[in-house]
Amino acid sequence: MSLKYAPKGKVALFALLAAIKACNVLFVAYMLKVMLNIASSGKSDYGRLVMFAALTAGGQLFFMASNFIYETTKMNIIKDVNMTLKKANLRYLVDQNTLDIKDGLSFMTNDLKQIETNRITAQLDMIYQSLTFFGSLIFAFYNSWEMTLIFIVATLAPAAVQMITSKIITKKAKIWTEKNAVYTQYVSDTLNGAQSARLYNVRTNVVSRAVNAAQDMETALRNMTLTQAWALEIIYSVAELFCFIIPCTIGGIMMMQGRLAVGSLVMMVDLAVNFITPVVTIFNEFNQVKSTVPMWQRTQRSLSYVQKADNFPVDHFDGLKMEDVAYVTRHSKHEIFSHVNISVKPGEKILLMAPSGWGKTTLLRLMLGIYKPSHGEIEINGEDVTGNWQKAHNYYSYVNQKPFIFDDTLRFNITLGREVDEERLLMVCHEAGLDDLIQDNGLDYRVGENGNNLSGGQIQRVEIARALLSGRPILLADEATSALDPRLSLEIHETLLGNPKVAVVEVAHKISDVEKAMFDQIIVLDKVAKKAAETAD
Incomplete structure (x- = not known):
């Protein structure tokens, strides 16, 4: 996991702030339940309703301030991990004594950026979404264990879809990594060889060579991104069906039977959204992480590399x-x-x-x-x-x-x-x-x-x-x-x-x-x- 290269104190602070951010969802759902129950009780208890509305507004201000710190901590962690990865890879590349710098340049400028957006950020988001999911799950279980069990079973469907699509995405990511390295090399060749191209009137040939490599790279990128988008769409559709429509229908039947209050039903529906969104997001982020596997394996080699001390003093020279x-x-x-x-x-x-x-x-x-x-x-x-x-x-x-x-x-x-x-x-x-x-x-x-x-x-x-x-x-x-x-x-x-x-x-x-x-x-x-x-x- 890339987050192990971040300061432990910052990760712990992020987890705490993510838990607070996740509680925002539960707070709103609970206050919604209370206010609806007051409104549907048949009593004109305006003062109590206004009081809970004020408490809700005050709570939202607290969560907003906490979220500012959450985002700042998140960005700091991303920066720290990025610097660790860049330093390790630069140190490794310098020590390899290779005359071909183009592959290393492509990795440092393109692949590491993919790791930042599709791995580090994704893993931080997965922490927050997991806390949101389990918080909503526990809170829902406390209010209606029957509906909660239905939601738990329903989440297995998008999980199955994710397992199928992740392997395909990893394969597409590997192809993109290879094509991107070729493209970077050809662009470097084009710029370095510009003088010769102008001298011999072959600018079109040299540019076409790089453009063809760009076409292959963009096609591979499109295929990888499109596969991710299709996978996300399927997961969302399956989640809507199994995690929202079916559970809400069952909840409606339970309310008609008098086994569920209207406030509790609305709260469960609100929590259902917070079952669906975290689950779908986690699966999507997991696919994003899978797309960086080829790049991460290469980075792991650099991270595990131990630089040997080679600055030994020379006290004399005899021949x-x-x-x-x-x-x-x-x-x-x-x-x-x-x-x-x-x-x-x-x-x-x-x-x-x-x-x-x-x-x-x-x-x-x-x-x-x-x-x-x-x-x-x-x-x-x-x-x-x-x-x-x-x-x-x-x-x-x-x-x-x-x-x-x-x-x-x-x-x-x-x-x-x-x-x-x-x-x-x-x-x-x-x-x-x-x-x-x-x-x-x-x-x-x-x-x-x-x-x-x-x-x-x-x-x-x-x-x-x-x-x-x-x-x-x-x-x-x-x-x-x-x-x-x-x-x-x-x-x-x-x-x-x-x-x-x-x-x-x-x-x-x-x-x-x-x-x-x-x-x-x-x-x-x-x-x-x-x-x-x-x-x-």
């Missing part, structure tokens, strides 16, 4: 070794490279060169422990860290060809939200060559989406500052300057390679002779690996 490393892809079982041997000393600057497509980025991922080689070992400080992200990644910082920039301040993009001493932060920015940018705009400068307010060179320097601030002994650079002009590339390399405290391992397929001269060691990977393979043979 990195890759011995006879080979890598075979998981899916195609294709060997990308083999017989790779690399040794990195503290502060050493190494350039790894190979043509595009050789697998240079994969090699860096092996160092980080994201991938595990099919053969060979990777050691740091003499300890085997092969395929072990937990042990390996704290030794590395990373500079990408296209760094990711958050739509936030310059400060946040460098610190990534960590508390950092201002003096140290400014020193790192100086080492990364960001003095002019900070002097002109300050650290709280908003860099824009994807760093639109920064130049290409500034974006790279932000990434370098981010890496240097981590204080890690090895900096991996993945084609860090390939998208920059020669002048900027040289400036970035002077920044990257000018720090004697940091070992740098850069992979590139094209670099100037001036920049090559800055490295302590240059390894041409395809030639070295080929020679090692021939030696092994």
